[in-house]
Amino acid sequence: MSGGHVVRGGAARRVGARVVWTQILALLLFLPQAAWAVTDPGPRGGAPGAGDPLPGLTAPEQALFEAGLEEFLQVASVQGEAVVPGTEAGLGPRFNANSCAACHVQPAVGGSSPAQNPQAGIATLGGASNQVPWFVAPAGPVREARFVKKRDGTPDGGVTDLFVVAGRADAPGCAIQQPGFLPAGDPLSGQGGNPNLIFRIPTPTFGGGLIEAIPDQVILDNKASQRLAKALLGISGRENRTGNDGTITRFGWKAQNKSLLLFAAEAYNVEQGITNEIFGQEREEDPGCRFNPLPEDRTAFDGSGADAHSAIVRFAGFMRLLAPPAPAPASPSTANGQAQFARVGCALCHTPTLTTGREASAALSQQRVNLYSDLLLHDMGDGLADGISQGGAGGREFRTAPLWGLGQRLFFLHDGRTGNLLAAIQAHASQGSEATQVVVRFNQLFPGDKQDLIDFLRSL
Numbered sequence: 001m002s003g004g005h006v007v008r009g010g011a012a013r014r015v016g017a018r019v020v021w022t023q024i025l026a027l028l029l030f031l032p033q034a035a036w037a038v039t040d041p042g043p044r045g046g047a048p049g050a051g052d053p054l055p056g057l058t059a060p061e062q063a064l065f066e067a068g069l070e071e072f073l074q075v076a077s078v079q080g081e082a083v084v085p086g087t088e089a090g091l092g093p094r095f096n097a098n099s100c101a102a103c104h105v106q107p108a109v110g111g112s113s114p115a116q117n118p119q120a121g122i123a124t125l126g127g128a129s130n131q132v133p134w135f136v137a138p139a140g141p142v143r144e145a146r147f148v149k150k151r152d153g154t155p156d157g158g159v160t161d162l163f164v165v166a167g168r169a170d171a172p173g174c175a176i177q178q179p180g181f182l183p184a185g186d187p188l189s190g191q192g193g194n195p196n197l198i199f200r201i202p203t204p205t206f207g208g209g210l211i212e213a214i215p216d217q218v219i220l221d222n223k224a225s226q227r228l229a230k231a232l233l234g235i236s237g238r239e240n241r242t243g244n245d246g247t248i249t250r251f252g253w254k255a256q257n258k259s260l261l262l263f264a265a266e267a268y269n270v271e272q273g274i275t276n277e278i279f280g281q282e283r284e285e286d287p288g289c290r291f292n293p294l295p296e297d298r299t300a301f302d303g304s305g306a307d308a309h310s311a312i313v314r315f316a317g318f319m320r321l322l323a324p325p326a327p328a329p330a331s332p333s334t335a336n337g338q339a340q341f342a343r344v345g346c347a348l349c350h351t352p353t354l355t356t357g358r359e360a361s362a363a364l365s366q367q368r369v370n371l372y373s374d375l376l377l378h379d380m381g382d383g384l385a386d387g388i389s390q391g392g393a394g395g396r397e398f399r400t401a402p403l404w405g406l407g408q409r410l411f412f413l414h415d416g417r418t419g420n421l422l423a424a425i426q427a428h429a430s431q432g433s434e435a436t437q438v439v440v441r442f443n444q445l446f447p448g449d450k451q452d453l454i455d456f457l458r459s460l
Contacts, residue, residue, distance in 0.1 A: 038450045040421040043107075044407040044458055049326035050206045051108025054363040061321055061361065064309075068318025071311050072100040072109055076272050077126065078170040079291050084126070088311075090274035090296035092165035093176060093282065093289035096144050097271055098122055100315065103142045103202040107408040110322050112204045113141040115410055119162065129167030134184035135199060136162070141416030143190065143199040144271065145181060148387040157388040159270045165289065174289035189417040198386040200253055201416035204405055207324030208251070208260050210369045211402070213356035216248045219375050222351055233345050233437040237376035240391045240399070250375045253401075253414045254393035264315035268297060276312045321363065324370065325405030328459040337456025340449045344441035349374055349400045349434075372403035372460065381433025386414065396432065407458040421454055 053065045076098045080089025097103050097119060106114045117140055123130040135143055147156045164178050165171040185193025216239075223237060230236065239248045240255040251257040257266065265278035275282060276297040282290065297311045309317070328334070341347055350372040359365040377397040385396040393399075398414060412424035429439035442450065 094161035209320030337452035383430025
């Protein structure tokens with residue numbers, strides 16, 4: 001008292017609190033920048049959490065899975081065993097790789113692009129005279145190329161195979177020319193260079209049968225859910241459908257394929273150049289490059305059991321019976337990251353779980369599918385647009401990529417432009433993208449919450 005002022009209890013506490021917060025703020029302002037840094041820890045180490053068959057397969061299903069795995073690993077040559085021991089016939093005349101596992105092998109057979117791109121070695125195998133394209137880097141992803149427009153300015157969008165069999169010892173007389181892809185850009189990201197050229201990288205096939213077994217109505221019911229939350233963030237999404245029976249398609253970067261059998265048959269013909277019972281004609285019909293009767297892959301009517309099946313049936317069987325990737329054990333960080341994933345809106349498109357319907361296979365019937373995708377098309381804006389239409393998907397639309405197995409993937413986005421999750425997330429925001437507001441909310445998270453979200457994704 002004595003001429004001074006008395007600061008009573010509540011006021012004193014408020015003054016003390018202000019002092020403490022002022023000191024904390026001053027300390028935070030002078031922390032090193034690294035203390036705020038959020039980083040992608042990179043692919044999760046340890047054993048592959050994928051590559052096994054679904055649990056509960058019958059003996060015939062297990063036999064089909066093993067036959068499909070063997071076929072997935074099989075290397076193709078032009079004329080097969082008679083000329084190149086240990087290979088099967090049908091490669092080319094134009095192709096991107098010589099086996100399924102050349103592209104789908106990370107972190108196990110059936111997965112995505114490996115750490116070391118095999119395409120450079122495949123280019124000149126057997127004496128072939130191919131040049132390695134500028135976007136095929138040793139430490140970059142396996143890529144296929146597409147031209148947005150033809151030389152006359154009309155839409156293109158089909159796969160333009162990188163290599164030809166001309167010059168190979170098992171393709172005498174074939175003299176077709178390898179396409180040109182110049183001017184060059186950055187070989188690792190694939191960005192820059194020819195503005196008419198876009199790329200795709202392999203999609204993982206783990207859990208493919210479970211995705212195939214999700215009923216259309218489940219996809220539509222999920223689409224109709226949380227309408228207000230989606231509308232507030234500018235998220236819509238729509239299904240792609242087949243022009244044949246009108247049902248929902250779900251495989252491929254633009255959900256352009258209906259079934260695993262169609263997916264396998266198209267890839268066999270487009271990526272390896274092998275004709276089959278669904279795609280029976282060569283994509284290049286130069287008579288000097290025709291070495292085998294067509295289709296090159298067909299049912300062996302004199303066979304028995306799984307061995308009687310054509311390769312595409314075995315491929316589809318392998319993918320259909322392939323188990324989904326197993327996530328890492330949860331931790332406090334990943335649990336919080338999962339909560340933030342839902343909070344900022346990621347889960348509105350990357351739906352954590354859908355369910356299968358009643359299937360003939362017990363291993364596929366009425367199962368929870370933790371795929372983190374709604375299997376719908378979304379407008380991804382100018383930044384990710386590739387200008388290619390497939391089925392009902394437009395040039396800026398892509399299927400929500402399933403995130404299961406993300407923790408062990410090496411390359412992200414449809415063209416493999418980055419191996420960094422933070423960069424991939426930021427690329428989702430651009431003019432017109434349905435994901436822009438979600439990315440804004442992600443960027444507003446506290447650094448610790450943001451890191452936990454990244455750690456959660458790497459746990460999948």
